[in-house]
Amino acid sequence: MHEVARDLVGATLLVDGAGGVLVEVEAYAPDDPASHSYRGRTARNAAMFGPAGYAYVYRSYGIHHCLNLVCGPDGEGAAVLVRALEPTHGLETMRERRGVEEVKLLCSGPGRLCEALGVTLVHDGLALDEPPFKLLRREAEPEVVATTRVGITRAVDLPWRYAVRGSDYLSRPVPS
DNA sequence: CAGTGGATGCTCT
DNA sequence: GAGCATCCACTGT
Numbered sequence: 001m002h003e004v005a006r007d008l009v010g011a012t013l014l015v016d017g018a019g020g021v022l023v024e025v026e027a028y029a030p031d032d033p034a035s036h037s038y039r040g041r042t043a044r045n046a047a048m049f050g051p052a053g054y055a056y057v058y059r060s061y062g063i064h065h066c067l068n069l070v071c072g073p074d075g076e077g078a079a080v081l082v083r084a085l086e087p088t089h090g091l092e093t094m095r096e097r098r099g100v101e102e103v104k105l106l107c108s109g110p111g112r113l114c115e116a117l118g119v120t121l122v123h124d125g126l127a128l129d130e131p132p133f134k135l136l137r138r139e140a141e142p143e144v145v146a147t148t149r150v151g152i153t154r155a156v157d158l159p160w161r162y163a164v165r166g167s168d169y170l171s172r173p174v175p176s
Numbered sequence: 177c178a179g180t181g182g183a184t185g186c187t188c189t
Numbered sequence: 190g191a192g193c194a195t196c197c198a199c200t201g202t
Contacts, residue, residue: 026194034194044187061195062184068194081194111195151194171195180200189191 001078002027004052004071006146006162008080010138015117016131018090020107021138022082023167026149026160028068030077033154037077047125049077055133057114057124064111067119069128069135083150083161084108086169087116109171147174 005027013019028035036045036058047056048070056068056079072078085107087094094106094116107113114120128135143166146159150172163174 028194036194039188042187058194059185061193062186064195066194083194109195149194153193178200178202180198182198183196185193187191187193 001029001071001080002160005080005160006144007138008069009144009162009164010140010142012088012134012136012138013082013085013117014089014134014136015119015123016090017134018093018117019134020085020088020169022085023142023164024084024170025162026081026083027162028079028081028160030072032158032160034149034152034156034158035077035079037079041077045077048079049075050125053128055119055123055126055128057119057121059121060111065114065120066110067114067117067123081110082113083110084163084167084169084171085113086167093118104168108169112171145174 005025011022030037037048041049051074052071054070060066067082068079070079087106098116106116142164144162145165147161149161
């Protein structure tokens, strides 16, 4: 799963033609106390226990949405949280949805990214290789750094956050 | 800059 | 009834 997470950085993700190049993701495993799949399958996280190549979307703090790409074997419950991307497609659409001009603020965070791409619960469980999703293999291999994950209270020390070193579009800078 | 607190809805204890 | 894989506005240096 960690290889998948690392390889996803640099790939291009589009939803209805809006999106960009992934610059920050986090891995979540079934035996990981910070993972939604840790306590087993429920109605909310059902998609996470499905086969790889599907989306798992959930509501966060009652306000935002967060997008995961399921990457474990069918039934395992492993996924990669998409935290930030560098906007390259549909900039004007994303600006309207976000109500912000600055490109750096369009997709630099899981909640912001879902708002910019228009991702909501209706996308939960959809296949990533079918519309409205489009996932393109990366063209060049970026320099990826592994650091600790953001915004969690358990398993805080696991270095399962993968980010492009020095990118201007991260949700937060990587510690030096 | 840093730090704090409110919004808001659903899941699990 | 607590606790979130968050974001933003506001405060005080």
